[in-house]
Amino acid sequence: MSAYAHGSWHQNVQPTAIPAAMAAEADDDEEPLEADEGYGVCCSLTDDHFRQAYAASLSSSVVDYPEEFGRRYHAYRAGKYPLPNDELESERLNLAHRLIFRLLGNRLFLAPLEFDRVNRILDIGTGTGKFYATGAIQMGDLFQHAEITGNDLSAIQPIWVPPNVKFEIDDVESSWVGHQKYDYIMCRYMAAAIRDWPKLIRNIYDHLNPGGWAEFQDMDIELYSEDGTLTDSHATKQWSRTFVTTLASMGLEPAPGPQLEGWVWSHGGFTNVSHRKYRVPVGPWPRQTFFKNLGMLNLIQTLEGLEGFSLKMFCGVLGRTREAVMTQIEEVSEELKSGTIHSQFDIMSEAQKDTTGPNLAPKSQTASPASGNSPEAVGNLATGALDVDEAEHYSNPILLQRLIAEFQLIRHLCLKAYLITQPRMADVIMLFGPAVSEAKLRTLLLLRIPNADVMKAYFAPNDESEMDRLDFNHMLVLKTLGKKLFLAPVPKEKTHRILDIGTGTGIWAIEASDLFPNAEAEKVIGNDLSAIQPKWVPPNVKFEVDDVESEWVHNEKFDFTFCRYMAASISDWPKLMSRIYENTNPGGWVEFQDYDLLYRSDDGSLTDDHHTSKWTKDFLDGFKSIGREPCPGPRLEGWAKEAGFTNIKHQVFKLPIGPWPKDPYYKDVGMTNMIMLLDGLEGFTLRMFCSVLGWTKEEVQVLLMLVRKELKAPAFHAYYNLHVVYAQKPETKDDE
Numbered sequence: 001m002s003a004y005a006h007g008s009w010h011q012n013v014q015p016t017a018i019p020a021a022m023a024a025e026a027d028d029d030e031e032p033l034e035a036d037e038g039y040g041v042c043c044s045l046t047d048d049h050f051r052q053a054y055a056a057s058l059s060s061s062v063v064d065y066p067e068e069f070g071r072r073y074h075a076y077r078a079g080k081y082p083l084p085n086d087e088l089e090s091e092r093l094n095l096a097h098r099l100i101f102r103l104l105g106n107r108l109f110l111a112p113l114e115f116d117r118v119n120r121i122l123d124i125g126t127g128t129g130k131f132y133a134t135g136a137i138q139m140g141d142l143f144q145h146a147e148i149t150g151n152d153l154s155a156i157q158p159i160w161v162p163p164n165v166k167f168e169i170d171d172v173e174s175s176w177v178g179h180q181k182y183d184y185i186m187c188r189y190m191a192a193a194i195r196d197w198p199k200l201i202r203n204i205y206d207h208l209n210p211g212g213w214a215e216f217q218d219m220d221i222e223l224y225s226e227d228g229t230l231t232d233s234h235a236t237k238q239w240s241r242t243f244v245t246t247l248a249s250m251g252l253e254p255a256p257g258p259q260l261e262g263w264v265w266s267h268g269g270f271t272n273v274s275h276r277k278y279r280v281p282v283g284p285w286p287r288q289t290f291f292k293n294l295g296m297l298n299l300i301q302t303l304e305g306l307e308g309f310s311l312k313m314f315c316g317v318l319g320r321t322r323e324a325v326m327t328q329i330e331e332v333s334e335e336l337k338s339g340t341i342h343s344q345f346d347i348m349s350e351a352q353k354d355t356t357g358p359n360l361a362p363k364s365q366t367a368s369p370a371s372g373n374s375p376e377a378v379g380n381l382a383t384g385a386l387d388v389d390e391a392e393h394y395s396n397p398i399l400l401q402r403l404i405a406e407f408q409l410i411r412h413l414c415l416k417a418y419l420i421t422q423p424r425m426a427d428v429i430m431l432f433g434p435a436v437s438e439a440k441l442r443t444l445l446l447l448r449i450p451n452a453d454v455m456k457a458y459f460a461p462n463d464e465s466e467m468d469r470l471d472f473n474h475m476l477v478l479k480t481l482g483k484k485l486f487l488a489p490v491p492k493e494k495t496h497r498i499l500d501i502g503t504g505t506g507i508w509a510i511e512a513s514d515l516f517p518n519a520e521a522e523k524v525i526g527n528d529l530s531a532i533q534p535k536w537v538p539p540n541v542k543f544e545v546d547d548v549e550s551e552w553v554h555n556e557k558f559d560f561t562f563c564r565y566m567a568a569s570i571s572d573w574p575k576l577m578s579r580i581y582e583n584t585n586p587g588g589w590v591e592f593q594d595y596d597l598l599y600r601s602d603d604g605s606l607t608d609d610h611h612t613s614k615w616t617k618d619f620l621d622g623f624k625s626i627g628r629e630p631c632p633g634p635r636l637e638g639w640a641k642e643a644g645f646t647n648i649k650h651q652v653f654k655l656p657i658g659p660w661p662k663d664p665y666y667k668d669v670g671m672t673n674m675i676m677l678l679d680g681l682e683g684f685t686l687r688m689f690c691s692v693l694g695w696t697k698e699e700v701q702v703l704l705m706l707v708r709k710e711l712k713a714p715a716f717h718a719y720y721n722l723h724v725v726y727a728q729k730p731e732t733k734d735d736e
Helices: 020-027 047-056 087-103 135-142 197-206 235-249 257-266 289-317 322-338 397-412 415-421 425-432 438-446 464-480 507-515 573-582 611-625 633-643 664-692 697-711
Strands: 120-124 147-152 165-169 182-188 208-225 271-281 343-353 363-365 498-501 524-528 541-545 558-564 584-600 646-656 719-728
Touching: 087 271, 087 289, 182 197, 197 208, 197 257, 208 235, 208 257, 235 289, 235 322, 257 271, 271 289, 289 322, 464 507, 464 646, 464 664, 498 507, 507 524, 507 541, 507 558, 573 584, 573 633, 584 611, 584 633, 611 664, 611 697, 633 646, 633 719, 646 664, 664 697
Parallel strands: 120 147, 120 182, 147 165, 182 208, 271 363, 498 524, 498 558, 524 541, 558 584
Antiparallel strands: 208 343, 271 343, 584 719, 646 719
C-alpha cells in the first residue's frame, strides 16, 4: 500500500545539464584541472590505514557479530532484530530493493518532493546501503546538494560513497540525538523490526522541518491466495502463520503495512496522507507480463531468504531443532516452486506532509492495472484478482523448477561456459533431475574449458567482480555526462530499433528502454560476447550473445546504435564503423563513448619514472601487439567521417583518478573513478601481462601494489580522457 500527499509523483527525473566546468572541458581539452591543496593533508587513502581507521571507529559491540544456527547477526543491541546481516542476507536485500523499485514503476519514492527544497534526508533502516540495495546512495545522486544519512543496527554499508551520503550505526527506537531536522524521511522494510510504531512515527514527525515529508514502504508479510490454491494444509501456509505469530510473541510487528495510515493520522499531526497498496505475487504464475517478471524476482528473493527468516525464530524462540526447521523450509520451497500455489503478499507505501501544508482529505487509492506491460499503468493494486498464466512453463512443476534453476544460474555464474557446455538449460537440468542444485551446476561448468578463440576477443574477466565494476563504470560515465545516457539528439518519436554494442551487464540497454516507451517490442537489442545480462528485463529489451566483428545477421536496420567501452576489444575499427553505417536507417544516429587509456597529468606529477607510467605503457603496447586498439577515443571522429556519417560532434571529458581536483564536481567524479579502477586493476592486467607479455603472476601483483599506492597518493594528479562522438547517417543520397 502507498500513501502520500497531493497524489502520485512520478520520478521521471530529467537528465541534468553538464556542469559549466565540465561543459567547457568538453570543448577545450587544454585547460588543466586545478588540484585541491587540502586533499591529502589530513587523510590517507592507503587500504590498510583507511580500513584500520574505519574499524577503530567502530567499537567491538558493533562489529563483533555473533553467529547462531550457521548465520551471522548484528552485534549492536544484539537480539533486537531477528534476521541475519551476513552476505546472503545482503544479497537478498539487494533483490528486495530491486523488487520494490520495479513495483513502484522504477521510482525510489512516491512523495512529491521539491528537489530544490530538500536539504537533509534520513533513510531509516538503510540496510546494505549499496547502489542496488538501498535508496541512500541513489538518493545521493538525485539530491546532490542534500545531506543524506542512512542508519542501521549493522555496519554493513560500503566505505566509499558519494560525498553527500553518510551512514550511522544506531537504533531508531532509542532517543534521537540530532539537533537538525530533516526535509524528507524514508522508512522501509521495517516489518519485524519495530516494537513501538506510534512512538517511531512521533519521533519522525518531531524531526521533520515544517512542510517536510515522510514516506513508509512496508509489508503485510503473511502469504495468501485469492483463488484458494494456498490452504491451511500447505506447509507454506503453516510456515507463514508461525512466522507471523512468533514475531508478534517477541513484541515485533510483522504486518505494519495495513496499519500505517491509521498510525500516521493518529500520532504526530501529519496531514496530506495518501495510502497505496500493492500486491506482490510469489512466482511467475500471473498472466500479465509485468507481474510475471515481478513474481519471478520475488520468488527468488523469498527462496533465498527462507533460511534467514526462519532459523533464529524457529530454533531460538520456538526451540525447534535446526534439522526440523530445514525440513520445513525444504517443503515450503518445493510448494512455492511447484507452480500450483498462487500466493502473494501485500506491500504498502505511505507518505505524508507536515502540518504546514494544505489540509487535504486522506486518499485511499485503488485500481486494477490497465496493462500488464507498463509499471506506470499498474499504479495501485488493491482490487481485482491477478490472472493466472496457464502456459506449461508456469503450471508444470518440473518445468518451473528448471526455469528457477536457470534464473539462479544466470544471477550467479559466468554464462559463457554454460553456453558452450550445453545449448539448452533443460539439457543441463536433465543430467541431474529436477532437484538440481547450484553447486552441482557450478561443478559441471567448472569441468569445461571455454572456447579459446572466443576468449581472445576480449581481455577482461566476466565474473561477478567485473560485472560490479562495469555497473560502477556506468555510474561514472553518467556522472561525467550530466546524468545523460547519451548526447546524440535522438528523436524519440522516430526511434523504433536500438542496438547496444558490447552491452556488458545490460544496464544501459535497460535504462534506455525507459526513454523510448512507444516503439515496437524488443526494439532495444544488446549484444555481447558474454551472457551475463539479467534474464528478466523490460518487454522491449532482449540480449544476444554475439561477436560484433563477425557477420551481422539482423534483418532490419537500426535507428540508433550505441557503442561504448570497446577500447582494446576491436581489431578493425574502420570495418566496424562501416558495418554500423550499413545497418543504420537513413537519418539514424550512432554514438560512441570510449577512452584514450593513456594516463596523463597537467602539472607534471605523473612522470616516466612512475610505476603507473610503466604499467600504462606496457598495457597499451601489449594490446597493440595483438592487434587491439587501446585508445580508440581520439580516432572515432575520423573513422565516422570515412564511413560516411555526417553531423559529427566530438567532445572530450577529463576523468581524474582520485578526489584531488579542487572543483567539487571533478572531485566526486575522481573518487568514483578511482574506486572503479582499483576494483578492476587486477582483472585488467593479469591476462594481458601473463599471457601476452610473459610476466609471472607474482611479478604482476608486485607492480599492481606499487601502482595502487601511486594512484592513491594525494600528490599524484593523473587523469585520462573519455571521448564522445555522435553522428547521423544522411537522410538521402544527396545529403552524403
